[in-house]
Amino acid sequence: xxxxxxxxxxxxxxxxxxxxxxxxxxxxxxxxxxxxxxxxxxxxxxxxxxxxxxxxxxxxxxxxxxxxxxxxxxxxxxxxxxxxxxxxxxxxxxxxxxxxxxxxxxxxxxxxxxxxxxxxxxxxxxxxxxxxxxxxxxxxxxxxxxxxxxxxxxxxxxxxxxxxxxxxxxxxxxxxxxxxxxxxxxxxxxxxxxxxxxxxxxxxxxxxxxxxxxxxxxxxxxxxxxxxxxxxxxxxxxxxxxxxxxxxxxxxxxxxxxxxxxxxxxxxxxxxxxxxxxxxxxxxxxxxxxxxxxxxxxxxxxxxxxxxxxxxxxxxxxxxxxxxxxxxxxx
Amino acid sequence: xxxxxxxxxxxxxxxxxxxxxxxxxxxxxxxxxxxxxxxxxxxxxxxxxxxxxxxxxxxxxxxxxxxxxxxxxxxxxxxxxxxxxxxxxxxxxxxxxxxxxxxxxxxxxxxxxxxxxxxxxxxxxxxxxxxxxxxxxxxxxxxxxxxxxxxxxxxxxxxxxxxxxxxxxxxxxxxxxxxxxxxxxxxxxxxxxxxxxxxxxxxxxxxxxxxxxxxxxxxxxxxxxxxxxxxxxxxxxxxxxxxxxxxxxxxxxxxxxxxxxxxxxxxxxxxxxxxxxxxxxxxxxxxxxxxxxxxxxxxxxxxxxxxxxxxxxxxxxxxxxxxxxxxxxxx
Numbered sequence: 001x002x003x004x005x006x007x008x009x010x011x012x013x014x015x016x017x018x019x020x021x022x023x024x025x026x027x028x029x030x031x032x033x034x035x036x037x038x039x040x041x042x043x044x045x046x047x048x049x050x051x052x053x054x055x056x057x058x059x060x061x062x063x064x065x066x067x068x069x070x071x072x073x074x075x076x077x078x079x080x081x082x083x084x085x086x087x088x089x090x091x092x093x094x095x096x097x098x099x100x101x102x103x104x105x106x107x108x109x110x111x112x113x114x115x116x117x118x119x120x121x122x123x124x125x126x127x128x129x130x131x132x133x134x135x136x137x138x139x140x141x142x143x144x145x146x147x148x149x150x151x152x153x154x155x156x157x158x159x160x161x162x163x164x165x166x167x168x169x170x171x172x173x174x175x176x177x178x179x180x181x182x183x184x185x186x187x188x189x190x191x192x193x194x195x196x197x198x199x200x201x202x203x204x205x206x207x208x209x210x211x212x213x214x215x216x217x218x219x220x221x222x223x224x225x226x227x228x229x230x231x232x233x234x235x236x237x238x239x240x241x242x243x244x245x246x247x248x249x250x251x252x253x254x255x256x257x258x259x260x261x262x263x264x265x266x267x268x269x270x271x272x273x274x275x276x277x278x279x280x281x282x283x284x285x286x287x288x289x290x291x292x293x294x295x296x297x298x299x300x301x302x303x304x305x306x307x308x309x310x311x312x313x314x315x316x317x318x319x320x321x322x323x324x325x326x327x328x329x330x331x
Numbered sequence: 332x333x334x335x336x337x338x339x340x341x342x343x344x345x346x347x348x349x350x351x352x353x354x355x356x357x358x359x360x361x362x363x364x365x366x367x368x369x370x371x372x373x374x375x376x377x378x379x380x381x382x383x384x385x386x387x388x389x390x391x392x393x394x395x396x397x398x399x400x401x402x403x404x405x406x407x408x409x410x411x412x413x414x415x416x417x418x419x420x421x422x423x424x425x426x427x428x429x430x431x432x433x434x435x436x437x438x439x440x441x442x443x444x445x446x447x448x449x450x451x452x453x454x455x456x457x458x459x460x461x462x463x464x465x466x467x468x469x470x471x472x473x474x475x476x477x478x479x480x481x482x483x484x485x486x487x488x489x490x491x492x493x494x495x496x497x498x499x500x501x502x503x504x505x506x507x508x509x510x511x512x513x514x515x516x517x518x519x520x521x522x523x524x525x526x527x528x529x530x531x532x533x534x535x536x537x538x539x540x541x542x543x544x545x546x547x548x549x550x551x552x553x554x555x556x557x558x559x560x561x562x563x564x565x566x567x568x569x570x571x572x573x574x575x576x577x578x579x580x581x582x583x584x585x586x587x588x589x590x591x592x593x594x595x596x597x598x599x600x601x602x603x604x605x606x607x608x609x610x611x612x613x614x615x616x617x618x619x620x621x622x623x624x625x626x627x628x629x630x631x632x633x634x635x636x637x638x639x640x641x642x643x644x645x646x647x648x649x650x651x652x653x654x655x656x657x658x659x660x661x662x
Contacts, residue, residue, distance in 0.1 A: 221585050243585045252583035254552050254574045257597035264596075266589035 065096020106278030300324035396427020437609030
């Protein structure tokens with residue numbers, strides 16, 4: 001059996017750490033591509049999986065890594081539209097921390113001409129999650145107003161760019177420091193509020209009036225619920241992607257939900273079906289690739305590490321030092 | 332100025348009551364039809380408006396009546412597709428308790444050949460509300476499972492029929508008596524639960540397993556929140572049209588909203604824009620009129636009153652004696 005280099009989890013010291021190892025080289029199924037990985041990107045789920053808190057679903061490789069870029073080396077009998085040597089990137093159910101991976105052909109996206117592998121590896125998770133939230137679930141319309149919480153986060157920075165480039169929206173963000181506010185302004189946010197210093201709902205009402213927001217992307221959860229509902233406009237939508245500040249809302253009223261005809265949605269990307277991811281990937285690729293090619297959309301890269309330095313990279317994420325994606329390369 | 336017969340609110344005794352009167356005959360604007368009303372139907376909003384609790388929006392006639400059927404007598408310069416003598420029905424912002432009304436041409440629907448005016452007058456409010464909730468907002472898909480609370484109500488009976496005829500759905504209802512359960516079964520409900528005698532969520536889990544419902548149409552509000560969320564399936568949707576049992580949920584958790592990727596929506600029909608109502612009306616007309624024509628969809632009529640007996644009709648609704656629409660005719 002062919003083998004390949006991978007990073008595996010070493011639990012022997014009691015503190016899980018990544019170490020170099022070998023694993024069987026995957027063989028593409030009928031609908032899969034075999035890819036020589038050139039770069040992969042870190043996700044918070046990697047840290048959780050390393051700590052044993054986020055086991056991969058059954059049937060999925062135990063190797064970490066939810067996205068990658070690389071070069072096609074082969075493919076199954078039912079794959080169409082790809083050739084050996086194509087440069088591509090995409091979402092993985094796992095397996096990115098390796099020399100090779102297989103990817104569902106419907107989840108693979110061809111790279112525009114002059115995009116680097118590091119850039120391509122930084123796109124899939126944050127931009128597909130943001131695209132799903134802003135365009136598919138939030139149904140943001142041309143020139144509407146969107147409030148993006150955690151605007152300097154990975155998904156936040158992607159959501160800002162998509163709202164601006166695809167919908168010419170008025171973009172409002174929250175973030176926890178002046179530095180992070182500046183990042184969101186640099187990407188196109190019209191107004192950024194430091195949530196440590198102001199009540200975003202009060203500030204928004206003062207600046208734009210009551211009920212001024214059409215779509216909200218939220219990762220915070222219960223602490224923002226009342227304020228979110230208060231500033232949503234008629235037919236407003238709030239999309240929950242996480243609940244990092246808590247999940248339980250004391251005294252939730254249905255009155256504004258009915259009166260303002262609101263929509264509240266929760267979503268995640270990882271546990272979606274292959275079919276859903278294929279449709280999402282295709283729609284995203286069609287609507288955005290020309291914008292990546294011309295530089296109007298840009299993945300935000302924090303840092304690039306050689307794969308041997310993976311522990312250093314994980315530590316950077318663990319300590320919340322990154323602004324943008326952390327890339328591993330050189331496998 | 333031309334006048335016409337109407338029913339107006341007489342407050343003189345201290346207890347508001349309807350009485351015969353005269354009012355100016357309306358003149359159709361460019362996009363409006365002038366209709367000789369043949370039948371109108373009662374809505375709960377009529378009782379509230381009569382009691383002074385639900386004033387019509389500014390610019391809307393003070394005459395009660397949110398729907399009607401009748402015959403075209405004239406139209407404005409921009410109306411296309413209608414002729415004098417056409418039989419039609421549709422939603423009104425008000426003005427149905429009268430000899431004549433004007434209606435936005437986009438809100439008027441031509442009647443199938445052998446439909447009676449009484450039947451046509453009974454369709455608009457309940458069927459458009461149900462169509463909006465089940466098809467547009469609930470996005471019910473072919474063969475999905477829908478739970479319709481208050482299944483024997485006007486909107487409930489319309490929702491059952493639409494879910495069955497348009498989506499071949501598995502239909503579950505709740506109602507407050509055996510008699511009402513029998514009505515929903517007669518219309519096509521696969522299972523009806525008497526909410527006075529069983530916990531619908533427990534019963535559903537026993538019968539169909541956990542997380543078995545794709546779409547819920549709810550009028551009850553907070554008392555059903557936890558049970559609704561509990562039995563919704565992955566990607567489930569709950570549409571709130573009212574909150575007759577209360578609006579405040581003491582502890583609402585976002586965990587199932589995210590984990591099951593749920594959508595929670597509130598909506599009403601009356602305060603929608605003319606443009607929205609035009610689109611909804613057109614889509615409804617296209618998808619359902621052949622089913623009304625062949626009797627597969629049928630408005631549920633409780634009783635027909637001569638317009639002079641309007642107080643008796645109101646009393647019947649006030650006392651919740653009706654199952655189906657109450658019609659006024661003979662204006």
